[in-house]
Amino acid sequence: xxxxxxxxxxxxxxxxxxxxxxxxxxxxxxxxxxxxxxxxxxxxxxxxxxxxxxxxxxxxxxxxxxxxxxxxxxxxxxxxxxxxxxxxxxxxxxxxxxxxxxxxxxxxxxxxxxxxxxxxxxxxxxxxxxxxxxxxxxxxxxxxxxxxxxxxxxxxxxxxxxxxxxxxxxxxxxxxxxxxxxxxxxxxxxxxxxxxxxxxxxxxxxxxxxxxxxxxxxxxxxxxxxxxxxxxxxxxxxxxxxxxxxxxxxxxxxxxxxxxxxxxxxxxxxxxxxxxxxxxxxxxxxxxxxxxxxxxxxxxxxxxxxxxxxxxxxxxxxxxxxxxxxxxxxxxxxxxxxxxxxxxxxxxxxxxxx
Amino acid sequence: xxxxxxxxxxxxxxxxxxxxxxxxxxxxxxxxxxxxxxxxxxxxxxxxxxxxxxxxxxxxxxxxxxxxxxxxxxxxxxxxxxxxxxxxxxxxxxxxxxxxxxxxxxxxxxxxxxxxxxxxxxxxxxxxxxxxxxxxxxxxxxxxxxxxxxxxxxxxxxxxxxxxxxxxxxxxxxxxxxxxxxxxxxxxxxxxxxxxxxxxxxxxxxxxxxxxxxxxxxxxxxxxxxxxxxxxxxxxxxxxxxxxxxxx
Numbered sequence: 001x002x003x004x005x006x007x008x009x010x011x012x013x014x015x016x017x018x019x020x021x022x023x024x025x026x027x028x029x030x031x032x033x034x035x036x037x038x039x040x041x042x043x044x045x046x047x048x049x050x051x052x053x054x055x056x057x058x059x060x061x062x063x064x065x066x067x068x069x070x071x072x073x074x075x076x077x078x079x080x081x082x083x084x085x086x087x088x089x090x091x092x093x094x095x096x097x098x099x100x101x102x103x104x105x106x107x108x109x110x111x112x113x114x115x116x117x118x119x120x121x122x123x124x125x126x127x128x129x130x131x132x133x134x135x136x137x138x139x140x141x142x143x144x145x146x147x148x149x150x151x152x153x154x155x156x157x158x159x160x161x162x163x164x165x166x167x168x169x170x171x172x173x174x175x176x177x178x179x180x181x182x183x184x185x186x187x188x189x190x191x192x193x194x195x196x197x198x199x200x201x202x203x204x205x206x207x208x209x210x211x212x213x214x215x216x217x218x219x220x221x222x223x224x225x226x227x228x229x230x231x232x233x234x235x236x237x238x239x240x241x242x243x244x245x246x247x248x249x250x251x252x253x254x255x256x257x258x259x260x261x262x263x264x265x266x267x268x269x270x271x272x273x274x275x276x277x278x279x280x281x282x283x284x285x286x287x288x289x290x291x292x293x294x295x296x297x298x299x300x301x302x303x304x305x306x307x308x309x310x311x312x313x314x315x316x317x318x319x320x321x322x323x324x325x326x327x328x329x330x331x332x333x334x335x336x337x338x339x340x341x342x343x344x345x346x347x348x349x350x351x352x353x354x
Numbered sequence: 355x356x357x358x359x360x361x362x363x364x365x366x367x368x369x370x371x372x373x374x375x376x377x378x379x380x381x382x383x384x385x386x387x388x389x390x391x392x393x394x395x396x397x398x399x400x401x402x403x404x405x406x407x408x409x410x411x412x413x414x415x416x417x418x419x420x421x422x423x424x425x426x427x428x429x430x431x432x433x434x435x436x437x438x439x440x441x442x443x444x445x446x447x448x449x450x451x452x453x454x455x456x457x458x459x460x461x462x463x464x465x466x467x468x469x470x471x472x473x474x475x476x477x478x479x480x481x482x483x484x485x486x487x488x489x490x491x492x493x494x495x496x497x498x499x500x501x502x503x504x505x506x507x508x509x510x511x512x513x514x515x516x517x518x519x520x521x522x523x524x525x526x527x528x529x530x531x532x533x534x535x536x537x538x539x540x541x542x543x544x545x546x547x548x549x550x551x552x553x554x555x556x557x558x559x560x561x562x563x564x565x566x567x568x569x570x571x572x573x574x575x576x577x578x579x580x581x582x583x584x585x586x587x588x589x590x591x592x593x594x595x596x597x598x599x600x601x602x
Contacts, residue, residue: 224459225466227455228463231452232453238412238446239518242435243435
């Protein structure tokens with residue numbers, strides 16, 4: 001209820017513009033210009049466009065795993081878990097620590113070792129991040145459940161800094177390179193642009209994880225409890241649902257997704273850094289807002305759009321602003337969405353996507 | 355279980371219950387009980403402590419002092435989900451449905467803590483019972499609960515509580531905001547549920563209807579029990595007539 005009120009606020013301030021019909025036209029014009037720009041680029045360099053499309057979706061799937069964590073937690077607590085990005089960063093660190101330093105995976109490891117090594121690393125990273133995220137909730141958010149909204153927001157930022165410092169201690173201030181564990185040979189080429197196996201494997205790992213989440217939320221008893229708690233905590237308690245346990249479970253799931261994303265990102269970019277959780281966290285958060293925060297399919301849709309925007313911006317040749325501007329563009333989208341369409345692309349639809 | 359033995363058995367007992375909201379004492383030592391097979395009603399003005407009494411029982415606001423026993427077991431400090439598991443289900447004030455779930459999903463949420471929740475036959479039998487009490491709901495199974503009328507929502511709220519197989523049913527303001535024709539229907543159904551064997555603790559602002567249907571009643575005033583008697587006698591009570599029944 002409270003969110004609906006706050007969602008309506010910016011709209012009412014803009015009522016004067018709406019009456020004049022200015023805002024919708026500016027919006028349509030911007031979208032039209034975007035499509036013209038994409039169209040011209042498609043005609044001029046179709047091969048670049050094609051590969052960027054595929055790469056954008058790949059990157060978007062990784063962002064999607066992170067964005068889902070923001071949306072899950074927001075859906076159930078109406079809290080933005082700012083520590084989430086840093087949990088993701090520690091997932092990447094776990095990949096380095098377990099996969100590279102303990103198991104000793106390198107670019108020359110045998111296929112069998114890569115498979116079991118990465119599977120083990122995946123389990124470790126997911127479990128570690130799940131427990132970490134649930135611990136953050138238990139320590140920093142639950143005691144403030146009945147406090148004013150601002151309080152858990154501040155502790156969320158505090159938790160974010162603490163985790164970031166843990167990352168700084170483990171990784172040091174400079175970016176850390178990982179070996180190319182996944183094969184970088186070409187799957188297919190579009191006009192001389194190669195799409196490589198490592199990126200395909202990343203995309204193909206993210207997809208079943210997303211499917212598993214949908215199944216969990218829609219089909220299981222725990223998922224029903226999550227949806228009930230998201231819609232009305234007290235009514236859920238009156239059904240016999242343990243509300244605190246359900247919230248803990250939600251943080252476990254969100255953390256596990258962040259852990260998987262951390263691993264995939266580490267394999268995808270082969271470069272990790274202690275503060276990646278801050279930037280990528282904000283990008284994923286933007287994706288969640290773009291799709292409609294609290295809306296699970298929306299988070300994935302928003303993430304794919306952000307992934308595409310990033311790839312197109314950095315890769316297209318005709319009047320692309322370039323990578324220096326990626327973050328500015330992403331956050332400009334965040335501002336525009338919050339001001340003009342705070343309910344996100346998938347609008348009134350719901351946290352559980354039903 | 356013979357009828358006489360059952361009738362004298364207390365299923366729920368509250369003994370000198372004090373419940374607080376922060377530092378405000380909303381219940382100042384309330385003692386009430388519900389016996390097997392009864393309908394007991396709590397009447398009183400807004401803020402008298404009727405809903406707080408239910409919140410004390412169902413674990414959403416544990417009392418600070420006093421004792422609550424259900425079927426002889428102490429549930430004073432039990433959490434809400436434990437209370438449901440012991441067999442107390444509630445249709446809350448304002449319905450509190452899950453607005454984005456369908457009618458059917460809402461009803462099934464009532465079975466969440468039941469041991470036999472995966473037994474299709476048992477669950478379907480209970481669904482049939484709810485649909486026979488509220489035929490309208492069977493036409494609206496797939497509709498989102500948030501889009502129903504107030505009366506239909508009340509039916510879902512009561513039906514959802516019945517799906518929990520309660521040993522005691524708490525009803526909080528079931529007539530609130532409903533058209534008069536719906537109010538009569540709801541009260542008929544409350545009587546029907548009770549005659550099928552479920553004891554009911556009923557909180558109502560519509561004191562006349564409540565006292566008509568109940569065996570016994572308690573009048574609450576600013577967090578204390580002002581009167582306790584058979585419902586028929588309360589209806590005859592001059593003070594009750596003046597204050598709650600609008601009789602001059």
